[in-house]
Every structure is written in structure tokens, then in C-alpha cells.
Amino acid sequence: MLGDVPVVVDRGRYQDAVTPWDNPSWRTEALGWAVDTLSRRGLRPAGEVRVRLRPWSVLVRLPVAGREAVWFKANPPGSAFEGALTEALARWVPGHVLEPLAVDAPRGWALLPDGGPLFRDVLARGEAGPGDWEDLVRQYAAAQHALTPHTAEITELGVPGVPATTLPAVFDRLDATPLDPHDRRRLRALRPRLPDWCAELASLGVPDSLDHADLHDGQVFRPRPGGFTFFDWGDAIVSHPFASLAVPARRAREHHGPGILPRLRDAYLEPWTGAGRTTADLRRAVNLAWRLSALGRAAAYDRLFPAASGTAAVATAEAGARCLLELLDDPPL
Known part of the structure; x- marks a missing residue:
């Protein structure tokens, strides 16, 4: 062979x-x-x-x-x-x-x-700046927007469907995640607020789409300046699309500081404007989806590694716990 x-x-x-x-x-x-x-x-x-x-x-x-x-x-x-x-x-x-x-x-x-250079490697060479991050999230959002008519077909392929209104139940399934007792108490104290956040997010008029759920700079190729290719969809779910923004925005903040976040938010929202949605509604949806994205990412570890053992079990449990604890953080937008 x-x-x-x-x-x-x-x-x-x-x-x-x-x-x-x-x-x-x-x-x-x-x-x-x-x-x-x-x-x-x-x-x-x-x-x-x-x-x-x-x-x-x-x-x-x-x-x-x-x-x-x-x-x-x-x-x-x-x-x-x-x-x-x-x-x-x-x-x-x-x-x-x-x-x-x-x-x-x-x-x-x-x-x-082969998809060309990873965006992570382009960044390491100092060949990308804040504008590249804006291009990345704008192009990704355009793809998500184009995919909204295909959500039923996507779930038929086996991609989990996780509408915002189901996230409180996702939280309850994650209650066994290994956590410090203090952190567990803090999360459980937050639980009564989840249904209201989820209902509000669902009411703001943005249809579900594909959420990559782990869109960091190592999951994106940049084959040419201004052009991006998205890959590695193993964590993906069909859910509120704006949940995707938190991961790349956090990475961009690490490189360029918090001042980049409003620029990224507005670049991401460009393809979603119109259809009767106000700027205030869209920004509120970003705020809610940012926080709630922690649940989708934490659930991915539980879904992908149900029988993990040894080093993998420890690492995935720790990663799932880190994601879940992000639910406690106030969104920075």
C-alpha cells in the first residue's frame, strides 16, 4: 500500500x-x-x-x-x-x-x-493586523447567513440541533461536570436566570444557523490576504449563530487588546443587518449569545468524549469545566 x-x-x-x-x-x-x-x-x-x-x-x-x-x-x-x-x-x-x-x-x-497557511502562523509572522480579524468574522458571518435556509439539512447530516430555548436543559445535563464547590454554587445560583436570557435571545429575530463552536486562529486558513477558509467542524452545532463570535473575539483581544472588540462585533453583524432588526437588537443578541455560547462548547466535550479515559479524560473534563465557567463572565460588549 x-x-x-x-x-x-x-x-x-x-x-x-x-x-x-x-x-x-x-x-x-x-x-x-x-x-x-x-x-x-x-x-x-x-x-x-x-x-x-x-x-x-x-x-x-x-x-x-x-x-x-x-x-x-x-x-x-x-x-x-x-x-x-x-x-x-x-x-x-x-x-x-x-x-x-x-x-x-x-x-x-x-x-x-491542503488549505494553505493557518491564520495562526500568519499571525505569528506578524503579517496580519486588526483588519484581518474583522475580515475573518465578516466572511464567517456571511457564510452563516447564507446557511440559514439549510439548517434542517444540516441536522439531517447528524449535526446536533441546540436552539437557544433548549440551553437550560443543556446546563442541567452538565451539572455533573467536575467543579470546585464554590464555582458549582455560583453556577447553580445563575440557573434561574437562564430561561429569561434564552427566551430573550430567541425573540430577537435572528434565525438559527451553523455554529462552528471553536473558531480560533488554528481552525482557519488564510491562503491569501483578505481571504479565509474555515475548517474543522467536529464541534459544530445548529444553534444561535452569534454564539460563534466569542472564540475568535477572545483570540483577537489577546493579540490587540479590548479595543478591538466593538470593531469585531460590528464587522460580524454587517451580514445580519436589515430584515427589521435594529442595531440595538443585534448588539443585545451578541451580548446574550456570547455568554450562552459557554454551554454549547462545554456540551461538546461531553458529547465527543463519553468514554474517555486516562490523560484524555482528565484533559477533556478540565476543558469542559473551563468552558462552563465562562457562563459566569459578563460579556465584554
């Missing part, structure tokens, strides 16, 4: 995590599917294969003779929809996402092209 090609495996800090890659027959089948897919396109692997194993995915970089590398990705059951979702997004919002080379939806596999 790959002959004597060297294979380098990176397990990061999850040395004890069990992944499908550890099963030789699965490994042979998965790589065989990827190589056969390339062969049908007249392509062949060439060079060192790099494998990145994490509790949430198996990611394999396959160098290809005469062109950029391609990436094989396998998702766990909780995010097995990602390949099919990416394929559908390439039809609905072309140019905003990667177009897969192939998808095996039943097995949760996808073969993806």
Missing part, C-alpha cells in the same frame, strides 16, 4: 489515548481508502507520512508527488458528521470552506486538500 514509506506518529500529550490507528486492520483499510482515492485521480503518495493522533481525531498527512500534500481525517462517533458536513458546505458556501477530495460518511472519513 505505502510500501517502505516512513511513518511518523505524534500523540501529543495523549500518550495513553486509544484511537482506531492502534488497530492494524483499521489502519490498513483507512490508508488503503486514501491511496485508492488518490489513484483514481492520477495521484500517488510520495514521502514521509505524518500521523497526528488525538482523542478527537486521527489526522494523516500524505505527501503527493507533484502537488501539495493531502490530509486524511477520521472522526469519532460524536463528530462523524464532519466529512459529510464539509462536503455539503462546499456546495452551499463555496469558497468559504475546503472542498473534500472524497468523503466516506458512514465511516466518518474524509480526504482533504
Whole structure:
């Protein structure tokens, strides 16, 4: 299949995590599917294969003779929809996402092209400023706006539907999250306010759409100045779209300080103006969705890692708790 090609495996800090890659027959089948897919396109692997194993995915970089590398990705059951979702997004919002080379939806596999430089790497080289963050959230919001007619189709692909009015029940399901007793008391004291916040958010007239739920600078390619490609949809839900803003806005604040936040908010809201929505209503919706986004992100850890053990169990429990505690923070907008 790959002959004597060297294979380098990176397990990061999850040395004890069990992944499908550890099963030789699965490994042979998965790589065989990827190589056969390339062969049908007249392509062949060439060079060192790099494998990145994490509790949430198996990611394999396959160098290809005469062109950029391609990436094989396998998702766990909780995010097995990602390949099919990416394929559908390439039809609905072309140019905003990667177009897969192939998808095996039943097995949760996808073969993806290289997307170019990560925005994170562009930032590290000092080649991006506040205006790039504004372009990012504006383009992402435009894609979300275009996806609002497709929410039923998205949930049919297996993406969880989490309308704002269901978030109090999500909070209740997360009550077992490991927390300091003081923090648990603070969260439980907040619980009576959740239904009112959720009802108000639902009443402000913004339809549900796709929420990436983890849109940081390592989940976005910037192949050219002013252009962005969004990827890694394994945490995605169908919910209030404005919940997506909190993650990139926090990252931008780390780089440029709090003064960037109103600019990002207004850039994000541009595609949502009109349809009888006032600026005040939209800004109020951003404020509410920012806080409530903590629930969607915390629930993703519970959904994606129901049987995690060892290092993965500790890390995911800690990450889920950090997300949940963001519910206590007053939104900075």
C-alpha cells in the first residue's frame, strides 16, 4: 500500500489515548481508502507520512508527488458528521470552506486538500493586523447567513440541533461536570436566570444557523490576504449563530487588546443587518449569545468524549469545566 514509506506518529500529550490507528486492520483499510482515492485521480503518495493522533481525531498527512500534500481525517462517533458536513458546505458556501477530495460518511472519513497557511502562523509572522480579524468574522458571518435556509439539512447530516430555548436543559445535563464547590454554587445560583436570557435571545429575530463552536486562529486558513477558509467542524452545532463570535473575539483581544472588540462585533453583524432588526437588537443578541455560547462548547466535550479515559479524560473534563465557567463572565460588549 505505502510500501517502505516512513511513518511518523505524534500523540501529543495523549500518550495513553486509544484511537482506531492502534488497530492494524483499521489502519490498513483507512490508508488503503486514501491511496485508492488518490489513484483514481492520477495521484500517488510520495514521502514521509505524518500521523497526528488525538482523542478527537486521527489526522494523516500524505505527501503527493507533484502537488501539495493531502490530509486524511477520521472522526469519532460524536463528530462523524464532519466529512459529510464539509462536503455539503462546499456546495452551499463555496469558497468559504475546503472542498473534500472524497468523503466516506458512514465511516466518518474524509480526504482533504491542503488549505494553505493557518491564520495562526500568519499571525505569528506578524503579517496580519486588526483588519484581518474583522475580515475573518465578516466572511464567517456571511457564510452563516447564507446557511440559514439549510439548517434542517444540516441536522439531517447528524449535526446536533441546540436552539437557544433548549440551553437550560443543556446546563442541567452538565451539572455533573467536575467543579470546585464554590464555582458549582455560583453556577447553580445563575440557573434561574437562564430561561429569561434564552427566551430573550430567541425573540430577537435572528434565525438559527451553523455554529462552528471553536473558531480560533488554528481552525482557519488564510491562503491569501483578505481571504479565509474555515475548517474543522467536529464541534459544530445548529444553534444561535452569534454564539460563534466569542472564540475568535477572545483570540483577537489577546493579540490587540479590548479595543478591538466593538470593531469585531460590528464587522460580524454587517451580514445580519436589515430584515427589521435594529442595531440595538443585534448588539443585545451578541451580548446574550456570547455568554450562552459557554454551554454549547462545554456540551461538546461531553458529547465527543463519553468514554474517555486516562490523560484524555482528565484533559477533556478540565476543558469542559473551563468552558462552563465562562457562563459566569459578563460579556465584554
